[in-house]
Each structure stands twice: as structure tokens, then as C-alpha cells.
Amino acid sequence: MSTNSLDPGTLLSVTLVKSGRTKISYPASAVSDDGTRLTVHAAWAGDGVRDFGFVRFEPGDVFTEHYWRDRWYAVKEVRAADASLKGWYCDIARPAVVRDGEVVSEDLDLDLWVSADGATVLRLDEDEFLASGLTARDPDAASRAEEALDELELLARLGKFTALLD
Template structure:
């Protein structure tokens, strides 16, 4: 991979969920910002938003925070909103050209106009058993979701500047 691209590897429950190429936009040593087209096959309709071919994601990964934020735009550039994954801090392997992110099941959606801030997959998180297997990680995940919910209501855009 060139110095301007990386492979994003999303891991869930110890298995690779998806991997896709992304263009590096910025890296300040703490936060890595990449851009990638919608990488899954077909359309994913969540009810509150549709991810579809042509969508472009600007993704923000932190080495020291328990979440990743994905700004989602339609093919025409219209902002759809922000999909926030609660995840362990990103591991950026410069040598392999990879960004590895371990998804912890909790998610948050913030609509483009900020009118919708939705906590997602809390039942999946509970069923996953992280609280029993890694109570510290589970606690950090819940704190991160709470923090992102506040940011979603009060200033997610400021965080991403």
C-alpha cells in the first residue's frame, strides 16, 4: 500500500467482519482520518438511514478513544449524518498499512441536522457478554456511548474539525 492509503480492518468477536481500502486524509499521531466509499455489498437500510453504493465515508479513528466516527455522505455530497461505532482504540500498523478496529457492538446515529440522536444495539451489547468477559472494556464502552450521545446533541462537528 502507498503512504496515502491504508486497509481498514473491522473486527468483531475476534473475527474480521470487513476490510476495505481507504485514502488517508490526515494523521496527527492521535487521530487518523480516512475516506472510503461504501464498502459493503448492496444497500443497508437501517430505517433511519440507507447506506448504498456511491456513498462516501470520512472516518475518524483515535488511538486513545473508545469510538470511531464515520461521516456519511451520499454520492452527490449531501450529508446523511454520522454513524459512531463504540470500539477499542484503533491500532494503526504503519508497516502493514492497516487500521484495526475492534467493534464492541454499541453504536450511535446522529442525523445531518442533529434532530435524531439514536443509541443502537444496546441489546446486542448486553447479549455479547463483554460485561462478564472484560468488565473494564464494557464500562469504557458505555462511557464512550454516553460521551458520544452528548457530543451528538451538542457539538459533534466541533470534535471533527
């Protein structure tokens, strides 16, 4: 276990960065931290309802977010206000940086949605990823991002996705 682990209940800020700019920052509370994976709880921090067509994020939703310091993704379990599971939204991102009461996750544009029953697995934003220029600018990061998306999709399609979060 790392000496940089956060104690359960520690309040922190989650900052999502995209293309070098802060996309959103919101409060969260640490659930667990083994020095590699940090899990936090946070309320839906968006303005109003965000309807993706396959899921709606809305006020009252609660996110259990898993950030790894050594993996190229973050996984967010999404529950409605009544605690029913909506599914998992996965951000393909550089390994998280945790310091000074903040977790910073740099979004690399690719995403994956896995429905609560596991029947729907959707690769998202591949057009944004291609348009980002990451492949030319940082081919290693682009390759790691694509590998991370493939890994998460395979786990979901094999029914082994939730084992990742145990």
C-alpha cells in the same frame, strides 16, 4: 505528532473486527493523521444497499472515517454520491491500532447515529452489547464502551458533536 503518522494520500486497509473475527476489510486513503487521530476516506464497502430504517447506506456513498488511537470510538461521516450529508455513524470500539498499512478497529457492539441536522440521535445495538458477554468477560472494556457511548450522545444532544471532528 507521532512518528507513526501516515502521510495524506497513503493507501491503507481498514479492518473492522467483531468478536475476534474480521467483519469487513476495505481500501481507504489517509486524509490526515496527527499520531492520535487518523482520518480516512473510503467508499461504501457493503454489498448493495443497507437500509437501517433511519438511513440507507448505498453504492456511491462516501465515508470520512475518524479513528482515534486513544479513544473508545470511531466516527464515520456519511455522504451520498451527490455529496449531501446523511449523518454520522459512530462505532463504539477499542482504540484503533494502526500498523503496516492497516487500521484495525475492534467493534464493541454499541453504536450511535446522529442525523445530518442533529435532530435525531439514536443509541443502537444495546441488546447486542448485553448479549455479547463483554460485561462479564472484560468489565473495564464494557465500562469504557458505555462511557464512550454516553460521551458521544451528550455531545450530539448539546449540539457540540461536529466540534469533535474539527
